[in-house]
Amino acid sequence: MKKITIFITIFIAITIKTNAQIPNNGFEDWTNMGSYYNPDLWSCLNDTTALASTFTCEKGTPGNPGNYYLKLTSKTVAGFGVVPGVAVSGIINPATMEPESGFAYSLRSANLTGKWQHMIFGTSQGFIDVQLTRWDVPTLTRVVVASKHYNLTGMSMSWNTFTIPLTYVDGNYPDSCIITLSASGSSPTNDDYLWVDNLSFSGSVPVGISEMNISNITSIYPNPASDVVTLEINNASYEDMELTIYTTTGVLVKSELLKYNQQQINVADLSNGIYTVTLQSKNWKENQQLIIQR
Incomplete structure (x- = not known):
C-alpha cells in the first residue's frame, strides 16, 4: 500500500508539472531544417518563406538566460510583401x-x-496574445477561461522582464493554452522585431473566480463553427449593441449592429482560425473566443 501511495503521489506530481510548463519556454531546442532552424514545439512562417531564403524566426544567441532566445523579425519577402x-x-x-x-x-x-x-x-506595434481555454462537454464547445491581448508600447532595446496579467472570464480550470508572439501588428514594417526568452506562468487565480458580470454572459455556438453561429445573450437590452470580430493579430474582419433579438451571425466569409468576438452596448462589453474550422 505504501508503494502504491508513493507511486500515485509521484504520478500526480509529474502530471501537474507536465501540464504546468510552456513547451521550449527558454527556446534552447531547435530543429535544423537544412538552411535554417525552427524552434521545437513552436510554429512560425519559416517553412513558407524558405523558397525566398528569408526567415522571420531565428535562433538568437546568447539567451537571457541560456544559450539561445527567440528572434522574431518582420521582413520583406519576395512575392509576399512584409511578412510579420x-x-x-x-x-x-x-x-x-x-x-x-x-x-x-x-x-x-x-x-x-x-x-x-x-x-x-x-506604426504597427507587435503583441503577445495568451488564450487559456477548456472543452465544455455539455455544449460541445471550446470556452475561454482567461485571455490577454497585450500590445507592445514604446521600445525595449535591452533585456527587460515583463509581466502580463491574464483576465479570467470563467471559473473553471483550462485544458489548453495558446501563446502568440508577434513582432508587428496588422501593418508590419520591415525590420520590426521582438526578441523573447525565459517564458513562464506565475501566480494563481482560485477556481470559481472570474471578472465577468454573470448577468451578461454570452454563449456562442457551435464553436468551432463553419458557416453560421448562434448568439445567446443574457442581457435584456439590445439597444445600440455592436458586434465586432478580430483576428488574433488585431485585424477587424467583421462589424455589424445587432438587431433586436438577432441570434445568428454569418461567418462563412471568415477563414479557418481563432478570432475574438466583442459584443458591446452602452452598459457592458464582453469578449468571446470563436474558432472557425471547416
Whole structure:
C-alpha cells in the first residue's frame, strides 16, 4: 500500500508539472531544417518563406538566460510583401497567419512572464496574445477561461522582464493554452522585431473566480463553427449593441449592429482560425473566443 501511495503521489506530481510548463519556454531546442532552424514545439512562417531564403524566426544567441532566445523579425519577402515575425506555441495556419492549436495546460495562472527586447520601424506595434481555454462537454464547445491581448508600447532595446496579467472570464480550470508572439501588428514594417526568452506562468487565480458580470454572459455556438453561429445573450437590452470580430493579430474582419433579438451571425466569409468576438452596448462589453474550422 505504501508503494502504491508513493507511486500515485509521484504520478500526480509529474502530471501537474507536465501540464504546468510552456513547451521550449527558454527556446534552447531547435530543429535544423537544412538552411535554417525552427524552434521545437513552436510554429512560425519559416517553412513558407524558405523558397525566398528569408526567415522571420531565428535562433538568437546568447539567451537571457541560456544559450539561445527567440528572434522574431518582420521582413520583406519576395512575392509576399512584409511578412510579420510571428511564432505560436502550437500550430499556425501559414495562409492566415493565425494560430490553430496550442498545448495542454491545466493551471489557472495569473500572469505570463518572460524577458523581451522589441522595436518597430513603422506604426504597427507587435503583441503577445495568451488564450487559456477548456472543452465544455455539455455544449460541445471550446470556452475561454482567461485571455490577454497585450500590445507592445514604446521600445525595449535591452533585456527587460515583463509581466502580463491574464483576465479570467470563467471559473473553471483550462485544458489548453495558446501563446502568440508577434513582432508587428496588422501593418508590419520591415525590420520590426521582438526578441523573447525565459517564458513562464506565475501566480494563481482560485477556481470559481472570474471578472465577468454573470448577468451578461454570452454563449456562442457551435464553436468551432463553419458557416453560421448562434448568439445567446443574457442581457435584456439590445439597444445600440455592436458586434465586432478580430483576428488574433488585431485585424477587424467583421462589424455589424445587432438587431433586436438577432441570434445568428454569418461567418462563412471568415477563414479557418481563432478570432475574438466583442459584443458591446452602452452598459457592458464582453469578449468571446470563436474558432472557425471547416
